[in-house]
Amino acid sequence: MGNSPRPGLWALEKSTDYGKSFKPWMYFSDSTHIKDISIGGRCMCNGHADTCDPADPNADSNILYDAGVDEKHQSLDIYGRYEGGGVCQNCQHNTEGINCNKCQPTFYRPSGKRWDEIDVCQQESGRCECRKEFNPPNCDSCAYGYFDYPNCKPCTCNLNGTEGQHCTPTDGICPCKYNYAGQSCEICEDGYYSAQCKNCNCDTSGTEPSICDDVTGQCICKLLHGGTRAGACVRALRVRPRRLDRRQLLGRRQVQLPHQLWRQAVQPPNFDSVKCDRCREQFYNYPACEECNCDPRGVVASFAGCGSVPAGELCQCKDRVQGRICNDCKPLFWNMQEYNPYGCEECRCHLAGTLGGLGACDTRSGQCECKSHVGARTCDQCRDGFYRLQGDNVFGCTRDCDKQSGQCRCHSRVEGRRCDRPIRAHYVPTLHQYQFELEDGVTQSGPVRYRNNEDTFPGYSWKGYVLFSMLQNEVINVVQIPKSSLYRLVLKYMNPLPDNVRATVIITPESVVDIQQK
Numbered sequence: 001m002g003n004s005p006r007p008g009l010w011a012l013e014k015s016t017d018y019g020k021s022f023k024p025w026m027y028f029s030d031s032t033h034i035k036d037i038s039i040g041g042r043c044m045c046n047g048h049a050d051t052c053d054p055a056d057p058n059a060d061s062n063i064l065y066d067a068g069v070d071e072k073h074q075s076l077d078i079y080g081r082y083e084g085g086g087v088c089q090n091c092q093h094n095t096e097g098i099n100c101n102k103c104q105p106t107f108y109r110p111s112g113k114r115w116d117e118i119d120v121c122q123q124e125s126g127r128c129e130c131r132k133e134f135n136p137p138n139c140d141s142c143a144y145g146y147f148d149y150p151n152c153k154p155c156t157c158n159l160n161g162t163e164g165q166h167c168t169p170t171d172g173i174c175p176c177k178y179n180y181a182g183q184s185c186e187i188c189e190d191g192y193y194s195a196q197c198k199n200c201n202c203d204t205s206g207t208e209p210s211i212c213d214d215v216t217g218q219c220i221c222k223l224l225h226g227g228t229r230a231g232a233c234v235r236a237l238r239v240r241p242r243r244l245d246r247r248q249l250l251g252r253r254q255v256q257l258p259h260q261l262w263r264q265a266v267q268p269p270n271f272d273s274v275k276c277d278r279c280r281e282q283f284y285n286y287p288a289c290e291e292c293n294c295d296p297r298g299v300v301a302s303f304a305g306c307g308s309v310p311a312g313e314l315c316q317c318k319d320r321v322q323g324r325i326c327n328d329c330k331p332l333f334w335n336m337q338e339y340n341p342y343g344c345e346e347c348r349c350h351l352a353g354t355l356g357g358l359g360a361c362d363t364r365s366g367q368c369e370c371k372s373h374v375g376a377r378t379c380d381q382c383r384d385g386f387y388r389l390q391g392d393n394v395f396g397c398t399r400d401c402d403k404q405s406g407q408c409r410c411h412s413r414v415e416g417r418r419c420d421r422p423i424r425a426h427y428v429p430t431l432h433q434y435q436f437e438l439e440d441g442v443t444q445s446g447p448v449r450y451r452n453n454e455d456t457f458p459g460y461s462w463k464g465y466v467l468f469s470m471l472q473n474e475v476i477n478v479v480q481i482p483k484s485s486l487y488r489l490v491l492k493y494m495n496p497l498p499d500n501v502r503a504t505v506i507i508t509p510e511s512v513v514d515i516q517q518k
Contacts, residue, residue: 044076045088046115048100064089066098074098094121125331127360137360137369147172161185161197193217290314297338298326318343332359334366352391353379371396431490434481437462441477448475457494465494468503 009029013022069075070085076099077084091100094107095115103109103121111129113120130139133152142152144166145159155167161180167173176185179197188197191204191211200212202219212219279289292306294315303316317326320333321343329336333344347361349368361368361377370379373386374396382389386397387409401408410419413426422428439450439462449472451457452464466475481487495501507517 044078044080045091045100046095046120047118048091048093048095049088069098076101093118094123125358125360127331127358137362142169156184158182158184158186160195188214294325295323295327295336297336298323298328298343301341320344329363331363332361334361334363336363348378350378350380350389353381353389353396357391373397373399431488434479434487435461436477436479438466438475438477439463441466441475443472443475448472456496461492 010027011024012026012028014025015022064087066075066085066087068085069087070083073082075084075086076082077086087098088100091097094104096102096104099115101115106124107121108124108129109115109120110122111131127137128139130136130143133143133146133154135141135143140149142149144164145155145157146152147155147167147169148171149169153172155162155172155174157167157172157174158180159165161174161177161182162185163175163177168175174183174185176182177197179189179192179199181187181189188194190209191200191202192198193200193212193214194217198217200217200219202212204211206219206221208220208222210220283289283291290306292314294303294306298315298317298321300316300318306314309316314324315326317323318340319342320330321336322328322330326343327336329344332347333342334347336344344363347359347366347368349359349361351357351359353368353370353374355369355371358369365377367377368379370376371393372395373383373393374389375381375383379396380389382397385400386395387400388398389396390398405417407417408419410416413423415421415423439448441448448466450464450466452460454460457465466472468475489505491505493503504518509516
């Protein structure tokens, strides 16, 4: 040991089997006094806490053993057993609980997320978390591949072979595509092969009724015919018979030979090499070998292709975009566009008019979830027949009339069940409420020249009518409008000439703060 100091705490172990195993024999300490007792327990923290140790060993509140938890068998240890009283300390990633197995308030765990994932707890969006057999966002209909709402039983159809990729939502019948057959559209129609039921391209004049093999696409030729049109994916076919001493028997799937020893290798379309141990060019993530079909609207501008992202990933999405191929907006966003650097724009829902005051909208149309009496994309307008949008109104807006009596809510100085008459001592002005005559006006040089010939201007009013000419091309009327409001200007005139005449009406207010209208 040399001059090495003696350790403060150490144990001496012994072996009775010549060094194969050791057991503690004696324990040594430089002090016989007990300074601290820490009761520990094994616990499983799902990767959200490094250890069960408290962050501050001097703080009594940060214990790592709880007798109550131990008694109720609530702590999961590292061996998958609910034993011991270990409690995880300082859970991260928005988790909490004995084993960091709960989400903190305002966070939720999406369906399918494992507790050992970093983003297992995500901030709530307020949207319903639908089961796979129901359609989002309200879970009020069956998803593709399911039928008979609200039971939503799975279809027995081969979804690839059915029209629309789903069965009929009421009775579950499978409408097959033209190249599929069977009760569940699970097999290819004669003349088609492979899982995608591609056309065999055989010359049917020389084939058997079944036309081709439904796996390889090999044409099934009649006797005295041969060859294939399918360009089959068969890479190797080796037949090593001892002796051919009988006639070959032709079948749909194989050729029967005596004493045959043969092997057939089929190469999947997305793989390369004879051993199928790597993906073909333009396919990624072996052994899945996915096509690089990222949505160009949802990937970042610096995206250099599927081969540039870490293994297991396919596309690199913009901030507000999600999905395996970056083809869907995140909750609270919609209208994915390629020119948008964030991918999608905010819903901007008017929370006073949305159900539950939520800001989520449809990621495709941008339509917010409006209350029953509220409309518009952002739920910021009352529907026809309603008014006064309020956030504390469960329906959003109030009816214009009483639902019992039918009494409408009238403006001031208006009465009647339909608000169709003025109150006493009031009247509704007409278009002729204020009537002014041009013959009462003036010109720059003096009084207005006017005439009163009924033959020239039948039905004229007041004293006559004014003639416009080179001598009189402007008339000024000084009028008094007692109340500011929206008025309609009606002119009564006659043009005896065949050509149109352009006239200008200028309204000049008395107040200097008002605006001249022309």
